[in-house]
Amino acid sequence: MYEPRGLTRKSLAASGMSEHHISKALRSGELAGIAHGLYLWRKDFDALGPVGRHRVHARHIASGLDTDEAISHISAAVLHGIDVWDVPLRRVHVSRPPSRSGRVTSGLHAHTTNWDDGEITQVLGVPVTSVARTVVDLARTLPRDQAIAVGDAALRSDPSAATQIPRVLEASRCRYGLVSASSVLQFLDGRSESVGESLSRIRILEYGLPAPDLQRELVTVDGRRVRVDFYWEDLGVVGEFDGHEKFTEPQDLIDERRWEDGLRDLGLEVVRWDPEELETFEVVVRRFERAVARHRMWALDRAQ
Structure with a gap:
C-alpha cells in the first residue's frame, strides 16, 4: 500500500524545488504542515486523515532515533495498525532508557523506561514497542474508555498478545498507573469488533x-x-x-x-x-x- 513520506525543506530542495517555490506552496496550501518542519502535499494530507498523518510523523521521527530508542505508546499502536479512538495525536511518543532524559515538546513526548526481552519489535523497519508492551503502556496512561477501546482493538488484530500481557504487566510493577492498568487489562476482550x-x-x-x-x-x-x-x-x-x-x-x-x-x-x-x-x-x-x-x-x- 502506498504511503507518502514526510517532506522537509531539505528533501524538497533536493528534489529541485527552490526556497521561493517551497514558500509559495506553503502559502497556497499546496503543501500542508503536519509538524514543525514536516509537510505533505495537500492531496496526501487530505487522503490520510489524522491517524495516517500521525503515522507519517512517527516514521519521520523514527528515522532520527538512536539505537536505544523506540516508538511507543499511541504512536506504536498507530504503526502496528491498531484502531485508535479519541486520543491526542499531536505528539509522537518515543521511549528511551532511564539514562537518557525524558522531554515533551510540541511534537514529541519522550518517555524514560527499561526494556525486557521481546518488548521491542520492528514495523516497516522502525523500532516499535511490541503489541503487548504497547497495550500495557496505554492501559497505564490513557483514560479508561480509550485504553479499553485501543486494547480490545489490539487483541482483535493480534490475539497472541493476550498471552504476553501478564508478563509485561509484571515487569511494569514499579511504573506509574499500574493499578489502573491492571483493571483495564483484566477487562480487555478481542471479541469486541468496534469501539462502540x-x-x-x-x-x-x-x-x-x-x-x-x-x-x-x-x-x-x-x-x-x-x-x-x-x-x-x-x-x-x-x-x-x-x-x-x-x-x-x-x-x-x-x-x-x-x-x-x-x-x-x-x-x-x-x-x-x-x-x-x-x-x-x-x-x-x-x-x-x-x-x-x-x-x-x-x-x-x-x-x-
Missing part, C-alpha cells in the same frame, strides 16, 4: 447489568446461523450495537429485519442501541429490563 462494542461493554459493567457472552453464534428455526454482538442466554436477551455505518444500503435493513425475526422465533428479545445512547445508557438499561420481563412472560406462557 468496547464502550458498550464498559457501560454494561458500569450500570450493573450481567456480563454478556460476545459474538455468540445462534441457529434460527429455519437453520440459518447468525452471530450476535451480546447474548444473555439465561435471560433470553440479545444486544446489538448499531453503529452509523451498519445500515448503508436498503438491503441492509431487509437483512436485519429477517435476522431479528429469526431470533424472535427462538423466543429471544432483541435490545438495540446506537452511539448516542452510550452517553445516556440508562435508557438502554430500561429497555433491557423490559426485554427481560417480556422473555419471562413468554417462558411462563410456554410452560403452561
